Amino acid sequence: MNFRPGNDIPQLFWPDGSVCWLANLYLLKGFREGKSRRNGGGTLLTWAKNLTPFIRWCYAHECDFFDLEDLDFVAFVSHIKDETMASAPHKKARGSGQVRTIAGTVMNFLAFIDSIMPGLNLIGPEGKVTATLKAVEITKRGKKVNRKAWTHECLPRGKPSRRRQPISTKAVDKLYDANNASAVSSYVMRRRFIMLRLFELTGGRRVEASLVKVKDLLEAEYTGKLRIFSAKQQDDEAERFVPVTKADLKEVLSFVKHYRTLIIRKTIGVANDHGYLFVSVDNGKHLQVDTLTAELYAIRKLAGIDDEEACLHAFRHRYITNIFRELIRTHRCENLSDLKKALLSMETLKQQVMEWTGHSSLESLERYIHLAFEVETNFKDSLDILQASKVVESLHFIIKDYRSQAQANGWTPKLFQEFGNVVAAAEQELFKLFGSQKAKEAGTV
Structure with a gap:
């Protein structure tokens, strides 16, 4: 039997503290596929962060994953699109790109549930959530790669891709x-x-x-x-x-x-030094x-x-x-x-x-x-x-x-x-x- 270290796999819970088993099974699937867990979670942590607002929304609206309808998904997307920052109520909490990313993770999650529980028909052209799996071309490591991604008519339209420029010497x-x-x-x-x-x-x-x-x-x-x-x-x-x-x-x-x-000595002590260059001034932990x-x-x-x-x-x-x-x-x-x-x-x-x-x-x-x-x-x-x-x-x-x-x-x-x-x-x-x-x-x- 082969064993692999499973450290840094995120865990997801409902707001009441109970385990969200289906979401954690989805993360486990990513772990088995070899998704990154670097720096405290990597890709799996990103998935968990994207699923968190969906889990909270379903809990607040007493909506089980199995009972999700198209109008529910539309309402969720509208919620994360309109949500504002707690510290600045006049500013949106997320841009359109982040909204599409979160919705994409949620649709992949629903497709995963369909795959382990055939017959639910949660997502698809004729599914409870009316979404389409389309072929898209992305650039990965400098090469054009064809992938399939879920899309829904309620998603905000993407802006033209913008290339980030090098920072100037003046800046x-x-x-x-x-x-x-x-x-x-x-x-x-x-x-x-x-x-x-x-x-x-x-x-x-x-x-x-x-x-x-x-x-x-x-x-x-x-x-x-x-x-x-x-x-x-x-x-x-x-x-x-x-x-x-x-x-x-x-x-x-x-x-x-x-x-x-000096910070290490004052906080965690030399014996517990983790070795990372950047540390917190308050507790000496890895920044x-x-x-x-x-x-x-x-x-x-x-x-x-x-x-x-x-x-x-x-x-x-x-x-x-x-x-x-x-x-x-x-x-x-x-x-x-x-x-x-x-x-x-x-x-x-x-x-x-x-x-x-x-x-x-x-x-x-x-x-x-x-x-x-x-x-x-x-x-x-x-x-x-x-x-x-x-x-x-x-x-x-x-x-x-x-x-x-x-x-x-x-x-x-x-x-x-x-x-x-x-x-x-x-x-x-x-x-x-x-x-x-x-x-x-x-x-x-």
Whole structure:
């Protein structure tokens, strides 16, 4: 008999505390199909969240799943579409996209009940809920995939798909400046700074950044590459390695040493340290994905950014676009065809780009190639110059940050020492790139 660990499978209950058995059987079906449970629940948690308003609505209206009629489903969709936020009654709680997603999960759930209890005819063209199973084409890992999805005439119409743009340098600078001027504790301010920096350096998705551990950072000091767990992969243990400069690693590890460690000692204790980089100031627990989103929202509000979409995923678009900008410079590509030929003819380079970004196909990177050519006008001579520019850019940014810290608290011996360590790491990296070559040219090596 084979056994599989079943941790992080969500459980659903009726509002009176009794178990909602059918909903939990539906989640169990997803578990058996290998749906993600990463970061406390993954896909299964999303399903549970989407089913929760339906379970509550059925309970409030004393409507059993088996007795559901088409008018009931229409009333439910109308309810979640019109529901407002408790904190802001003038604002809708959900957009049309989220309404369609919740309704889609509910229809899949009803179809599941039909599958285990034949004869109920809960959903279908002639079912109690009059819905149609239609073929749709979606993009999954860069490839067009044909799927079937339930649709109902009461669902709100979808808006034209909108591609999120990379966050601009101007907006990034505003976020850092707003954070430095924010009225929060020194730990929260520093944690927010490191959060922004990590998204810039890795291009990670929200869940990927939230799962970074201190041991990964320490390992990267020796390898030059940071281990990142890859989301949107069938394997929950999938990972990739992203190059990070030593100067940047010193900066992040300085936060670990002087801020994070103190919080762990004051809360859960070193013996109970879970190892995740981002922790709560109140209890030392692992900071969840939604909290990272809320943190950025708070900074963005302080920064007053209203002319572009400054969100965590926009950092990922910025990171990937910049990779292709660097490749354009390195290979002296003059058009899209040149870059595509370079990528297709150099298997190692192709795999490296996909490794850094966590994509499964070159096709999924197509839009970033176009974005890179839109913004790129200058070319560099070599990969060494590209890497050196990264080090110099990081050093410039770090100097600005230490200047802000010094203005706030003065040049303490600890701060001066940490600044010296960062500068020394940058110096070593630059010497590695150009020092030996200069020595050879001078005849000293």
